Amino acid sequence: MNAPATPPLSALRPPSEALQWQPGELKFARLDQALDPAAREALIENLLQVLPAESVIVHQEGLKPYECDGLTGYRHLPAVVVLPHTEQQASQVLAICHARNIPVVARGAGTGLSGGATPHRGGLVLSTARLNRILSLDPAARTAKVQPGVRNLAISEAAAAHGLYYAPDPSSQIACTIGGNVAENSGGVHCLKYGLTVHNVLRVRGLTIEGEAVEFGSEAFDSPGFDLLALVIGSEGMLALTTEVTVRLTPKPQLARVIMASFDEVEKAGQAVADLIGAGIIPAGLEMMDKGMTAAVEEFVHAGYDLSAQAILLCESDGTPAEVEEEIGRMKAVLSNSGATDLRVSESEAERLRFWSGRKNAFPASGRVSPDYYCIDGTIPRRRLGQMLARITELEKKYGLRCLNVFHAGDGNLHPLILFDAAKPGEFETTEKFGAEILEICVEYGGTITGEHGVGIEKIDTMCVQFSVAERLSFFAVKHAFDPKGLLNPGKAIPTLSRCAEYGRMHVHRGELRFPQLERF
Amino acid sequence: MSQAIQASETSHAPKALLAGLSESQAAQWVEALAGRLAQAQAQGKSFAIEGHRSKSFYGEPATGEQVPLSMADYVGVVSYDPTELVVVTRSGTPIDHLESLLASKGQRLAFEPPRFGGKGTVGGMVATGLSGPGRLSAGACRDFVLGMTVMNAQGELLRYGGTVMKNVAGYDLSRLHTGALGTLGLILDVALKVLPVPAATATVCIACSQSKAIEDSNLWMAQPLPLSATAFEQAEPGAALGRLSLRFSGAKAAVGAAVELFTAQYGAQALVPAAADAFWLSLRDQTHGFFQPEASFPKLSLWRISVPGCTPALASLQDEPRGCVLEWAAGQRWVWSAKPAVQMQQLAQDHGGHATLYRPAQLAPDAKPAPRFTPLSPALHRLHLRLKDELDPQRVFNPGRLYPSL
Numbered sequence: 001m002n003a004p005a006t007p008p009l010s011a012l013r014p015p016s017e018a019l020q021w022q023p024g025e026l027k028f029a030r031l032d033q034a035l036d037p038a039a040r041e042a043l044i045e046n047l048l049q050v051l052p053a054e055s056v057i058v059h060q061e062g063l064k065p066y067e068c069d070g071l072t073g074y075r076h077l078p079a080v081v082v083l084p085h086t087e088q089q090a091s092q093v094l095a096i097c098h099a100r101n102i103p104v105v106a107r108g109a110g111t112g113l114s115g116g117a118t119p120h121r122g123g124l125v126l127s128t129a130r131l132n133r134i135l136s137l138d139p140a141a142r143t144a145k146v147q148p149g150v151r152n153l154a155i156s157e158a159a160a161a162h163g164l165y166y167a168p169d170p171s172s173q174i175a176c177t178i179g180g181n182v183a184e185n186s187g188g189v190h191c192l193k194y195g196l197t198v199h200n201v202l203r204v205r206g207l208t209i210e211g212e213a214v215e216f217g218s219e220a221f222d223s224p225g226f227d228l229l230a231l232v233i234g235s236e237g238m239l240a241l242t243t244e245v246t247v248r249l250t251p252k253p254q255l256a257r258v259i260m261a262s263f264d265e266v267e268k269a270g271q272a273v274a275d276l277i278g279a280g281i282i283p284a285g286l287e288m289m290d291k292g293m294t295a296a297v298e299e300f301v302h303a304g305y306d307l308s309a310q311a312i313l314l315c316e317s318d319g320t321p322a323e324v325e326e327e328i329g330r331m332k333a334v335l336s337n338s339g340a341t342d343l344r345v346s347e348s349e350a351e352r353l354r355f356w357s358g359r360k361n362a363f364p365a366s367g368r369v370s371p372d373y374y375c376i377d378g379t380i381p382r383r384r385l386g387q388m389l390a391r392i393t394e395l396e397k398k399y400g401l402r403c404l405n406v407f408h409a410g411d412g413n414l415h416p417l418i419l420f421d422a423a424k425p426g427e428f429e430t431t432e433k434f435g436a437e438i439l440e441i442c443v444e445y446g447g448t449i450t451g452e453h454g455v456g457i458e459k460i461d462t463m464c465v466q467f468s469v470a471e472r473l474s475f476f477a478v479k480h481a482f483d484p485k486g487l488l489n490p491g492k493a494i495p496t497l498s499r500c501a502e503y504g505r506m507h508v509h510r511g512e513l514r515f516p517q518l519e520r521f
Numbered sequence: 522m523s524q525a526i527q528a529s530e531t532s533h534a535p536k537a538l539l540a541g542l543s544e545s546q547a548a549q550w551v552e553a554l555a556g557r558l559a560q561a562q563a564q565g566k567s568f569a570i571e572g573h574r575s576k577s578f579y580g581e582p583a584t585g586e587q588v589p590l591s592m593a594d595y596v597g598v599v600s601y602d603p604t605e606l607v608v609v610t611r612s613g614t615p616i617d618h619l620e621s622l623l624a625s626k627g628q629r630l631a632f633e634p635p636r637f638g639g640k641g642t643v644g645g646m647v648a649t650g651l652s653g654p655g656r657l658s659a660g661a662c663r664d665f666v667l668g669m670t671v672m673n674a675q676g677e678l679l680r681y682g683g684t685v686m687k688n689v690a691g692y693d694l695s696r697l698h699t700g701a702l703g704t705l706g707l708i709l710d711v712a713l714k715v716l717p718v719p720a721a722t723a724t725v726c727i728a729c730s731q732s733k734a735i736e737d738s739n740l741w742m743a744q745p746l747p748l749s750a751t752a753f754e755q756a757e758p759g760a761a762l763g764r765l766s767l768r769f770s771g772a773k774a775a776v777g778a779a780v781e782l783f784t785a786q787y788g789a790q791a792l793v794p795a796a797a798d799a800f801w802l803s804l805r806d807q808t809h810g811f812f813q814p815e816a817s818f819p820k821l822s823l824w825r826i827s828v829p830g831c832t833p834a835l836a837s838l839q840d841e842p843r844g845c846v847l848e849w850a851a852g853q854r855w856v857w858s859a860k861p862a863v864q865m866q867q868l869a870q871d872h873g874g875h876a877t878l879y880r881p882a883q884l885a886p887d888a889k890p891a892p893r894f895t896p897l898s899p900a901l902h903r904l905h906l907r908l909k910d911e912l913d914p915q916r917v918f919n920p921g922r923l924y925p926s927l
Contacts, residue, residue, distance in 0.1 A: 006907070008907075008910040008911045008914050009911055010911070010914060011914070138831070139743060140736075140739055140740070140743070140831050141739065141829055141830065141831045142739075142742065142743055143829075162743070163743070163744075164743065185693075195660070195664070198664075198693070198696070199660055199664050208900070208904075212900050213900065214898070214900045214901055214904065215898065215901070218873055218874065218875070219829045219873045219874075220827045220828050220829050220852060220873060220874035220875065221656070221661070221827055221830075221849055221852040221853065222650075222661065222700075222827055222875075223827075223875060224875045224877070224894040224895050224897065225894070225897050225901060225905055225923065225924070226697055226700070226701050226705075226905055226908065227650075227663055227696050227697060227699060227700055227701075228697075228901070228904060230663060230693050230696035230697065230699075231692055231693055231694075231696065231697050233693065234692070234693050235692055235693075239692075251742075251743055251744060251745050253745065254745050274604035274605075275604070277603075277604045277605070277606060278603055278604040280627055280628075280717030280718070280720075281717075282716065282717065319745065319771075319772070319775065320745050320774075320775055320778070322772070322774035322775055322778060323747075323771065323772040323774060323775045325774070326772045326773065326774050326775075327772065379683075381602070381605050381684065382604065382605060383602075383604065383605065412605075446683070446684060447683065448683050448690050455690055455691075459690070463690065463691070466690055466691075467680075467690075467691060468679075468680075470673070470675075470677040470678075470679055471679050471680065471681070471691070474673070474679055474694065474912065475691055475692055475694075477911035477912060478692050478694065478697075478908065478911065478912075479692075480907075480911055481904060481907035481908045481910070481911045482904065482907075493691070494691065
């Protein structure tokens, strides 16, 4: 085979300048650089040669809906938005952008919470809205082949007639797309038992930035060579553009019942979670709300939550009626033993949904009690939950802002929701600092800065805390293998080394260096 | 897996951790390793990474030009918290050592990695990514990798992933190294997800044709049955019937109900637990007679065909003299054949899969060895080359072990 044309990153980087060095590809990392008008005109003209006019959006009113994703604090109008109907069209768009050095940001439903689909001002947004067909569904093989713009829930809806469903169920599943799920390696309430996106996808067909089609994985159980399927899943749109996904479908459980357990101390709830796992139980769902969140959601949904509880645990069992009966019995015994002050088991599907309704409405409920809220997504070992919530209570006092908490207790994914008022000057910045400090504590406790929302723009600074220089250079190296020019979703997820140095300086400037044992430089 | 958490992790670990290197011994060992790497780099040498060498038959053989680099002394469980479903182990640790520890807490590696000749290290397990019968229902080795510490050719330690299941920060480089046959770096520590041992297990057997076995095992996978593993054995080529074995694992009530259903309605025979355990172990560790070479068939090579489970019985293989074994609801098919590699690979690719030359027959002296793995598409091969050039440009780690160009 011929040697690849582009030299590897290590050949381009002078080792002595590692700390100050910035790969040339990161010249697009600043999202606010506009495209000069002549270049924009030429780009649009070129795009109109390969796409119908209605697939190319150029005027401001048309571009506005694409200026941000779920992270609404960061907005840029892109230079142009395209909505290809076919993989062939998408391929041609990428080839054009590659030739003209135009950054490309892919967008599914735009529900992402970390700015993964925030446009580049001088770049193109490629929407998968028209790549929205379920291509085939094979009940015997338990697979479905779908285009990236298909909604997560739509897959389960199509599979329902065969007693199957697509297991990863992020809270936004009614709107979010499978392409976005692949980019973020999305999870959901049931992921402890049923896995993340990476555990439920057999194959991703994608386009490189040059527009070349590649098959990652296959419909067989494995494929030869490196596990590029796993590499692409969770790569936040930075390695390839997904044009097809083959997902694994799971038999739909016959029955599900949920236990609502009240605790008079958060530590006891955290211990109960550890006790459940220690007893060899893998619940289908295990979620926690603290007292503040319970009060907010009870006002919103009136589900009959115990307002005096310091923490509420929702623990679900699914399977055949016999399996569920056995498991509910074991769960109740453990929860009782761990000090639950009250245990209620859902007696019907309607009641089960009612018990869950508060947890699922945590966001809108928070929106009712505060003009704005900021949702953090971090992960910690389960047994640290009590300590983490105690630290968050201290931080509430430090920053003068309230924080409500929901916790995917099953896998340690924590969602503090910081309540604030964006109209108050400086309050958003304070909120961001509060959030960043929470994430640093996550890393301190042996967790990670993101469980499921991705890094995007939002957590890019905290990547400096979680990863060393060498580790970040290896990420750049992987990126360089796929996209040497750095055109796919630039400026997201992996921070430049100089950015980390700036972030480090911010801490020193305050006169204190937190976590001195963590590598700065 | 930062230094900050290690102390607190061990304080939660069970008292009787298996004997392994102390933290300072491990650190010294790693430092010495980095030194060896630096030396090798300077001399333009490359390494053949070894554990117990129990899987040296798998993949392209080392050419003999590499310096052996043994990881077998880098042993020990770094941390184990059953309530977090995570164990962090050094790569030289024997697999069965790790499994004994997990069993003492009622937990296990649900993907059932093979222990060839009873041996195998955690590093080799992860580098090959091979999985056993449980893979059908629980997932493969790579599905259980939560994080990893690797050493690159510069002797730097790189920590990817972590010890928590949900971790989307950075690219999934832990999984990239899994199954890469050591060609991208040295695997040092591995964080693995563990699961509880099921409450109950039972196995039933049914006599049926290969086609029926393929169809039915997939049908039953789509139903709410606690089906954890399947195996179909057809010893006689052209025989009408073979033996389909089904393993049920999970809640007592569910397993009991499944056994009753299959014995009553499908005419299945339940196996005695000891026989059932022995049977699945013989498949997992490939001690089963089928996997042993037979002196009367010296020209046959053992092939592993990976295809979508519902793929019909492969017609061109029906006349192979030693029959076949199908696992994973027919997604992993084993056959002894003398057919040329190109033909076997094409056959698998025609059905959307790939073929691995698992154990080649003894070659005639003038014969050229066949490639072990199905070749990659040009686009995929390009990406592989670029990744190798980025992560191990000097070809220090296991060159040629996966494909000649890597």
